[in-house]
Amino acid sequence: MSQPGERAPAASLGLLDATMVGIGAMIGAGIFVLTGLATELAGPAAIVAFALNGGVTTFTALSYAELAAAIPRNGGGYAYVREVFSAPVAFVMGWTRWFTYMIAGALYALGFSSNFVEFVHLYGVTLPGPPVAYALLAVVVLVALNALSTEASGGAETAITLVKIAILGLFVVLGLPVARGAEFDPLFPNGALAVLPAMGLTFIAFQGYDLIATVTEEVENPTVNIPRAILLSVVVTVVVYLFVVFVAIGTLGPERLAAAGETAVAQAAEGFMPSLPVLGTGAAIIAFGAVFSTISALNAVVIGSSRVAFAMGRERQLPAVLGRLHHRYGTPFVGVLASAAVMLVAVLVVPIGTVGKLASLFSLLGFTIVNVAVFRLRRQQPDLRRPFQVPFYPVTPALGIVCNLLLGLFIDAETWALAVGWLVLGGVVYLLLARSGRTDEGRPEPTAAAEATVADPEPIDLDADVDEETA
Amino acid sequence: MSRNPTSDTDYERTGDLRVVVAGGGELGLRTAELLHDRGHNVTLVETDAERAAELSDEYVATVIEGDASRPSVLRQARLDRADVVAALTDDEATNFAVCMAAQRLADVRTVMRTTTTPDDLYAEFVDGVVFPERSGARTAANEITGVGVRTVEEVFGDVEVLEVEIAEGAPVAGKRLDEVRLPRGSIIVVDYQGNRIGGPETVLEPGARYVVAVESDVVDEVLNLLRG
Incomplete structure (x- = not known):
């Protein structure tokens, strides 16, 4: 036979694998990097911030579950919003989700580098150069892997995520007996309202379950397993977070935890974890867990961001070249590279606190749109088959909308300014694409115009039949 | 519209x-x-x-x-x-x-x-x-009269036999087959003149048509590569 295909196709995912995709993306940098920063803002009430965020996330997760079970499409929130809303709204959703994954990637890369330096330092080696160099290196390596091969995702994710949970489990089991409840008194040293900015900051730690919605087509028995996987991953993650934050505050105390910043959890572990043979000291184990988690979460968002760019390219909402697979590697090559470029810039120029808040803000906006999509779809298509239905409709998605918007309001003006800047840039891209006739409800003219890209612009046709929604 | x-x-x-x-x-x-x-x-x-x-x-x-x-x-x-x-x-x-x-x-x-x-x-x-x-x-008539004659349209289990025209600007357009890696479960059967079995030196000319055998779970990927 001549030239048979040789690349392996995507694996199929059971309930456990699908759940681990969600947990793996959520338990990344968030818990390791942001626990200290959240305690700095809210004191011991950081645990309240994590608990409330868990509640807010659950509302939106239910909406995701309803949409994912009814609409068989890869591409996550963007694909559902594309089905339900007009082209501009879908574009805003895709544009912000894409950015969220990229900016989350920057956060994970920075979290990776500071924990990596700490981890190596525990073995007495001081690494040369600034930590940010290692963040850039991590992004470059993972992007190269994902640009050149489709095999970086898949079954290995389950094993990696179980190791993460095991490390955090060890931390909780050893720390729980020595954690002091007294550290939680007073619970609100900075006032109860200080919980809100802490929620805004840590919200990023709860995003990632939506990545399950980008791999739905690979899930076995999808109408049953996808809603289950989404909800299970959120519940497990929230429980793990609450225990970890309780132990971290209860053992180290809020002041010292806040002072430890990005490596707070590792420093807490140093205090009570015994030195184990082979594994090393408590701090080394947690630092290893943090290094491991951030790198796998970074991998997940590199894949996630390129999938959103790919889906938008397929719909011609971004240049079509983003929606093409590479002729040799079979990956959305240009999509991965474009995502990587933004990630690298974000790593270099945006401070870590701002990166976290920016990612949270865009998640909140995107999740608001997803909740609205549930309402709109119920009205537009009352007879649509919904294998999973949001319980207590319309209360649950309404609460999701209100909570997400409320949290968004408590994020500072500087972050909003950056967010608006990215949206304005998106508006320009959108109008340029619409002008050249490629955003007409995703339906291009069946001419060579559809094949042009931004890099190869065609003369702008002022008489172009622009879709009435964009005019 | x-x-x-x-x-x-x-x-x-x-x-x-x-x-x-x-x-x-x-x-x-x-x-x-x-x-x-x-x-x-x-x-x-x-x-x-x-x-x-x-x-x-x-x-x-x-x-x-x-x-x-x-x-x-x-x-x-x-x-x-x-x-x-x-x-x-x-x-x-x-x-x-x-x-x-x-x-x-x-x-x-x-x-x-x-x-x-x-x-x-x-x-x-x-x-x-x-x-x-x-x-x-x-x-049914094909089946009754025996093997020998079968239409391309017929589907054998999970494999689809497609005749595909390479689109202008598609990822593989103008590439030789040995430069391209198709997913496992796909094979280019006949080149565009219809008189040679596809081989490493076959060039995928844009606008030309090829007969491709593809397993159903990779059809979308193959079509993305061939059609853009």
């Missing part, structure tokens, strides 16, 4: 179609599966509640439960953004009504299924007519 392709001549496009299939019987479901495998977006409309539940478990299309010949149900399938409506129920009159209603509601291409020899005048009203019983009879 004046730019929907309505005739066969300008109905050449790459990328993904939005297709509404009325009738979730065996034909409707199989059609939805094939379209889904090729990366298109399908909405199925099915009257029977039990069957509708089975269809959504297949997870190849969004499923609207209702009678497609009722305009209020048909509108829920979002005709305003659909490219094609295919009426594939086993009732010819229903199919004709669905196509007429669809054309009135939106500017879409229509394909209807007939259950008897198609009326000569159907071509005046709809864009395409399918007559599964006739295709089935052809298959």
